[in-house]
Amino acid sequence: xxxxxxxxxxxxxxxAGYAVLDGFDLGVGMLTPVAKNDHERRILFNSIGPLWDGxxxxxxTFGGALFAxxxxxxxxxxxxxxxxxxxVLGALIFRAVSIEFRSKFKWGWWRGLWDxxxxxxxxxxxxxxxxxxxxxxxxxxxxxxxxxxxxLMDQLGWYPLLVGAMTVALFAQHGALFLRLKTKDxxxxxxxxxxxxxxxxxxxxxxxxxxxxxxxxxxxxxxFAHAPWALLVPVLNVLAILNISxxxxxxxxxxxxxxSGATILALVFLLGVAIxxxxxxxxxxxxxxxxxxxxxxxxxxxxxxxIIALLGMPCVLAYTTVVYWTFRGxxxxxxxxx
Amino acid sequence: xxxxxxxxxxxxxxADTAWGLDVVxxxxxxxxxxxxxxxxxxxxxxxxxxxLVYLKGRHLATGAAIxxxxxxxxxxxxxxxxxxxxxxxxxxxxxxxxxxxxYSRFVGDVFGSALAAEGIFAFFLESGFLSLLLFGWDRxxxxxxxxxxxxxAVGGIFSSVWIVxxxxxxxxxxxxxxRDYVVNGQVYQRAEIVDFWALVFNPSSMNRLVHVWLGAxxxxxxxxxxxxxxxxxxxxxxxxxxxxFVGGLLLATVAAxxxxxxxxxQANAVAEYQPAKLAAMEGVYETTDNAxxxxxxxxxxxxxxxxxxxxxxxxxxxxxxxxxxxxxxGLDELDxxxxxxxxxxxxxxxxxxxxxxxxxxxxxxxxxxxYWRGRLFTTHWLLWLFVLMVVPAFVANEAGWVAAxxxxxxxIVYPRVVDxxxxxxxxxxxxxxxxxxxxxxxxSILFFGLIYTVLFGLWISLLHTKISHGPAGVAAGDxxxxxxxxxxxxxxxxxxxxxxxxxxxxxxKE
Numbered sequence: 100x101x102x103x104x105x106x107x108x109x110x111x112x113x114x115a116g117y118a119v120l121d122g123f124d125l126g127v128g129m130l131t132p133v134a135k136n137d138h139e140r141r142i143l144f145n146s147i148g149p150l151w152d153g154x155x156x157x158x159x160t161f162g163g164a165l166f167a168x169x170x171x172x173x174x175x176x177x178x179x180x181x182x183x184x185x186x187v188l189g190a191l192i193f194r195a196v197s198i199e200f201r202s203k204f205k206w207g208w209w210r211g212l213w214d215x216x217x218x219x220x221x222x223x224x225x226x227x228x229x230x231x232x233x234x235x236x237x238x239x240x241x242x243x244x245x246x247x248x249x250x251l252m253d254q255l256g257w258y259p260l261l262v263g264a265m266t267v268a269l270f271a272q273h274g275a276l277f278l279r280l281k282t283k284d285x286x287x288x289x290x291x292x293x294x295x296x297x298x299x300x301x302x303x304x305x306x307x308x309x310x311x312x313x314x315x316x317x318x319x320x321x322x323f324a325h326a327p328w329a330l331l332v333p334v335l336n337v338l339a340i341l342n343i344s345x346x347x348x349x350x351x352x353x354x355x356x357x358x359s360g361a362t363i364l365a366l367v368f369l370l371g372v373a374i375x376x377x378x379x380x381x382x383x384x385x386x387x388x389x390x391x392x393x394x395x396x397x398x399x400x401x402x403x404x405x406i407i408a409l410l411g412m413p414c415v416l417a418y419t420t421v422v423y424w425t426f427r428g429x430x431x432x433x434x435x436x437x
Numbered sequence: 438x439x440x441x442x443x444x445x446x447x448x449x450x451x452a453d454t455a456w457g458l459d460v461v462x463x464x465x466x467x468x469x470x471x472x473x474x475x476x477x478x479x480x481x482x483x484x485x486x487x488x489l490v491y492l493k494g495r496h497l498a499t500g501a502a503i504x505x506x507x508x509x510x511x512x513x514x515x516x517x518x519x520x521x522x523x524x525x526x527x528x529x530x531x532x533x534x535x536x537x538x539x540y541s542r543f544v545g546d547v548f549g550s551a552l553a554a555e556g557i558f559a560f561f562l563e564s565g566f567l568s569l570l571l572f573g574w575d576r577x578x579x580x581x582x583x584x585x586x587x588x589x590a591v592g593g594i595f596s597s598v599w600i601v602x603x604x605x606x607x608x609x610x611x612x613x614x615x616r617d618y619v620v621n622g623q624v625y626q627r628a629e630i631v632d633f634w635a636l637v638f639n640p641s642s643m644n645r646l647v648h649v650w651l652g653a654x655x656x657x658x659x660x661x662x663x664x665x666x667x668x669x670x671x672x673x674x675x676x677x678x679x680x681x682f683v684g685g686l687l688l689a690t691v692a693a694x695x696x697x698x699x700x701x702x703q704a705n706a707v708a709e710y711q712p713a714k715l716a717a718m719e720g721v722y723e724t725t726d727n728a729x730x731x732x733x734x735x736x737x738x739x740x741x742x743x744x745x746x747x748x749x750x751x752x753x754x755x756x757x758x759x760x761x762x763x764x765x766x767g768l769d770e771l772d773x774x775x776x777x778x779x780x781x782x783x784x785x786x787x788x789x790x791x792x793x794x795x796x797x798x799x800x801x802x803x804x805x806x807x808y809w810r811g812r813l814f815t816t817h818w819l820l821w822l823f824v825l826m827v828v829p830a831f832v833a834n835e836a837g838w839v840a841a842x843x844x845x846x847x848x849i850v851y852p853r854v855v856d857x858x859x860x861x862x863x864x865x866x867x868x869x870x871x872x873x874x875x876x877x878x879x880x881s882i883l884f885f886g887l888i889y890t891v892l893f894g895l896w897i898s899l900l901h902t903k904i905s906h907g908p909a910g911v912a913a914g915d916x917x918x919x920x921x922x923x924x925x926x927x928x929x930x931x932x933x934x935x936x937x938x939x940x941x942x943x944x945x946k947e
Contacts, residue, residue: 101792104591110586135777136717140564147739148568149568149569149572150568150622152523152564152567152568153561153565155523155564156560156561158527159526159527159560160553160556160560160561161529161555162530162531162534162556162558163530163549163552163553164549164556166530166533166534166541166545166548166549166552166553167545167546167548167550167552167553168756169545170541170542170545170546170549170554170627171542171544171545171620172539173533173534173539173549174534174539174542174545174870175872176534177531177533177534177535177538177539177541178534178535178536178538178870178871178872178873179872180878181535181782181870181872181873181881182536182877182880184531184885185535185880185881188527188531189884189888191524191527192524192525192527192528192892193888195523195524196518196892199517199520200895200899202900203899203902208868210877217521220739230634243621243622243623244621244623244871244873245710246872247619247872247873253620255944272703279520287845294922303570306658328906332536332572383778386621387621393621396545396546396549396550396629397546397629397630397697398633399630399633400546400547400549400629400630402549403630403633404550404553407550407553407557407558408552408557410558411554411557411558412557414562415557415565418562418565418566419561419565421565421569422565422568422569424577425569425576425577426568427572428570429821429929432910433575435571435572435574435575436572
């Protein structure tokens with residue numbers, strides 16, 4: 100069995116898990132301004148209160164698994180995108196701090212400050228993740244050792260920024276659809292209006308990214324020739340996007356949220372198809388690219404990790420389900436709320 | 438004084454500097470800053486989670502409301518500490534790649550799987566059940582809630598297992614080989630797994646794990662005793678404070694004495710596998726029999742002596758070999774492959790840890806003595822000692838880490854001798870990222886320095902708020918200032934064993 104391929108797929112699963120789960124709580128962060136008063140803002144914070152920490156673990160595990168399975172790619176990406184990564188770290192720290200600390204004091208300026216930080220850090224994290232993915236699609240300059248030789252400005256082309264904008268809209272839409280499940284009354288109506296706007300914005304940006312990819316990055320499409328069955332995914336992607344508006348219109352809250360989750364899954368899958376077999380594509384010297392084979396750990400390590408994943412993932416899914424089930428339903432504030 | 442600071446700062450990788458410091462020094466500083474700040478919290482939460490399991494277990498068993506109040510109070514503080522550990526922990530995982538890319542390439546095959554196992558086995562467990570613990574009071578039953586508490590504690594312990602194993606492998610590599618591998622036609626070297634279980638049970642991992650756990654239990658116990666002692670001095674929530682204090686004291690006593698044994702084991706293992714580290718910890722410059730132990734001193738690299746030292750002759754030889762005339766190898770005669778760690782830092786960190794550990798033992802004994810005479814809860818000078826002792830308890834955990842990590846320099850992965858042949862490890866100076874400039878690292882140090890300063894201030898002020906607010910319910914309603922109804926040690930133990938809840942009138946509110 101090709102363990103490197105298996106771990107390419109499993110990393111995709113972890114990344115998709117992160118994007119679907121933390122995607123909605125980043126989106127909730129970007130929707131902070133929708134709330135009109137402190138009570139409403141607390142509802143937003145508490146809608147993700149018991150969930151955000153577990154969602155972020157998907158990212159931590161993705162990082163650990165990348166380190167273990169493809170250390171070359173981990174080292175190259177994390178050191179090469181140094182400044183961007185520091186921005187992400189700062190954003191994730193400030194986000195956690197704002198959730199944890201905003202409700203601890205009642206002063207208006209205090210809460211206002213952390214509301215602003217929560218909004219900004221959620222926006223920055225979403226944007227940088229999107230830009231990084233766009234950058235991965237384009238490729239980065241690597242030397243023969245696989246070390247990235249690029250400044251921050253080299254990493255910020257128009258295409259990565261476009262993907263970044265789409266990611267922001269996608270997560271914000273995902274967050275709004277999640278909040279439709281968690282809020283009621285007047286707040287729910289306002290969230291609903293924003294869900295429509297963000298859905299529209301995402302759909303437009305999705306079309307822009309799709310066209311841009313076909314025109315400017317033809318190499319991203321070559322794998323479809325080897326695996327025509329994968330063309331099914333873009334079709335499902337379109338259906339999922341259409342189903343968001345259909346479900347919203349019909350008032351099927353859960354179906355709309357799941358459709359948006361399915362959209363994210365499809366996009367992560369398409370990312371995998373676009374870059375395979377590269378993990379970090381080198382441009383302009385494609386022969387320096389880090390692939391799933393030259394960047395991989397030894398067979399033995401990948402095998403051990405497969406056992407770890409086999410034992411661990413069912414447990415992870417089990418208690419993720421328990422937690423989401425326990426905290427289902429509309430948000431009610433109580434003494435344990437933020 | 439610290440000539441060794443210069444040694445710590447040497448080995449310039451290139452001309453790339455910022456503020457006169459090169460990338461290696463800056464990356465070391467950044468790692469030291471971020472891990473020392475992070476390491477304030479995991480031992481604290483691991484130790485506190487044991488206290489929480491105890492309190493919730495007692496509540497389930499006895500139904501006494503005071504245990505429930507106590508659990509709720511400590512859970513709030515636990516949640517705050519846990520959040521601090523989470524936000525600073527994510528930095529730790531990322532910076533292996535950001536600042537130490539060459540190291541990551543070298544160790545990914547062995548180190549990475551431990552990190553991935555931590556994510557899958559520990560973090561998901563912790564975070565899932567933490568949300569039930571913090572937000573589930575009214576949503577799940579008491580038994581499920583107790584189970585969640587237990588799982589959070591287990592998650593923290595699992596997490597320490599994988600981290601300490603990964604770190605111990607760097608100290609005493611086993612189960613791995615350094616092999617060639619090829620990227621784009623170029624041949625490089627890296628460590629690869631040969632035997633997973635040999636890696637997990639490498640010569641130092643289990644020893645160090647026990648040592649780290651005991652350090653965590655001590656910190657958790659002294660943290661709880663510190664706040665409880667403060668309440669006793671202020672005569673607030675006294676019944677609650679007495680119970681929390683005694684619980685903490687029990688844990689601290691067991692852990693402090695066990696730590697004495699564990700520390701001894703630890704020193705023996707270091708002597709065997711990392712002789713240069715042991716020599717630095719004890720300030721042994723010259724190979725000697727009848728080697729002394731310094732109670733304190735200041736190692737001087739220039740004269741190769743320990744200045745201003747107070748020594749117990751022969752003690753080190755005796756501790757390592759139970760023979761005061763046994764030879765202890767000094768830095769002068771060690772295999773040059775090991776290199777010299779910065780002696781001054783290693784020596785002081787190690788001695789600080791040992792001194793605080795000894796003070797902890799003395800304080801627990803003193804506390805039991807006063808408890809037995811029925812005066813513990815009214816003896817203010819002793820209570821004040823316990824209030825303050827939480828700071829040295831933090832310092833001891835940090836100092837232990839510093840001694841372990843600085844003491845293995847100049848190696849990031851320690852070299853070893855297999856069948857008489859020296860096997861190279863990886864030098865710290867060869868582990869830094871090639872793609873990162875000194876300016877970038879300096880920028881991130883300032884960035885994290887700023888963030889951590891803010892975080893530290895918030896943490897202290899929120900702790901203060903929560904402690905001032907105190908526990909709610911029965912515990913808060915306990916306004917019997919000045920009463921110390923504890924008869925003595927024997928009665929107290931009988932009471933604890935028989936699960937009687939008759940100490941004060943807390944049954945009235947059940």
